[in-house]
Amino acid sequence: MPVGKRIYLKRNLPDPKVIEGFKHIPASNTADCMERNCAMHPRVKLMSKPDSEMVGPAFTIHTRAGDNLAIYAALRYCHPGDVLVIDDEGDNTRSLIGEVMMSYLRDQKKIAGIVIDGPIRDIDNLQNWKLPIYARSTTPGGPYKDGPGEVNIPISCGNVSVNPGDVILGDADGVICIPRKDAAGVLPKAQAFHKKDEEKQIAFSKGDVDLRWVDKSLKDKGFDIIDDIYRP
Ligand SMILES: O=C([O-])CC(=O)C(=O)O
Numbered sequence: 347m348p349v350g351k352r353i354y355l356k357r358n359l360p361d362p363k364v365i366e367g368f369k370h371i372p373a374s375n376t377a378d379c380m381e382r383n384c385a386m387h388p389r390v391k392l393m394s395k396p397d398s399e400m401v402g403p404a405f406t407i408h409t410r411a412g413d414n415l416a417i418y419a420a421l422r423y424c425h426p427g428d429v430l431v432i433d434d435e436g437d438n439t440r441s442l443i444g445e446v447m448m449s450y451l452r453d454q455k456k457i458a459g460i461v462i463d464g465p466i467r468d469i470d471n472l473q474n475w476k477l478p479i480y481a482r483s484t485t486p487g488g489p490y491k492d493g494p495g496e497v498n499i500p501i502s503c504g505n506v507s508v509n510p511g512d513v514i515l516g517d518a519d520g521v522i523c524i525p526r527k528d529a530a531g532v533l534p535k536a537q538a539f540h541k542k543d544e545e546k547q548i549a550f551s552k553g554d555v556d557l558r559w560v561d562k563s564l565k566d567k568g569f570d571i572i573d574d575i576y577r578p
């Protein structure tokens with residue numbers, strides 16, 4: 347088994363009901379239930395125009411910088427509903443995928459979305475797609491197709507560790523990763539948090555809120571509240 351060229355076809359997968367449960371919860375609310383400690387770096391940003399959140403189990407890919415042979419392997423072996431998550435070793439010079447490969451993934455493989463910590467191309471078209479596409483940047487420079495690379499092994503994407511089968515949740519704010527073994531426990535907390543957050547927004551909008559704790563906190567932390575102008 348050549349380390350660096352392994353294509354694993356099987357993953358441990360989360361309960362589909364748990365995946366479905368995250369569908370209408372903002373990534374921010376879910377992240378807040380994980381100590382705000384699971385969000386990908388904002389360099390991994392939304393490039394298309396989905397009309398709903400992206401959620402699905404991670405199908406992970408580690409490519410050699412600027413090479414997409416391992417992504418072609420994913421084209422063969424990924425499943426409907428997967429979120430492809432791709433680590434490009436930090437390369438920013440070659441696009442890894444464009445409208446041709448994306449058309450296959452959307453129309454034949456019916457993936458839930460794709461998250462690439464690297465550049466893509468053919469953005470003129472892709473920017474209008476409903477398929478959730480997250481990427482770092484764009485360049486017309488194309489990829490090589492030689493490998494090495496691996497599929498369904500642990501990777502790092504947007505500075506976050508992602509294991510095959512982790513729950514990937516993305517919306518207009520960006521992408522978070524919920525480890526598979528934690529997902530069932532996080533879901534009820536995220537649902538309750540989301541409900542509370544909606545109530546909080548209505549209360550704040552109406553001014554129905556007690557902000558005296560801010561003054562106390564400023565005082566406790568040694569802030570000065572100065573009734574004067576700043577003089578340079
Ligand atoms: O040439 C490639 O491998 C990537 C590409 O532009 C496409 O998928 O449209």
Ligand SMILES: [Mg+2]
Pocket residue numbers: 444445446467468
């Ligand atoms: Mg192309």
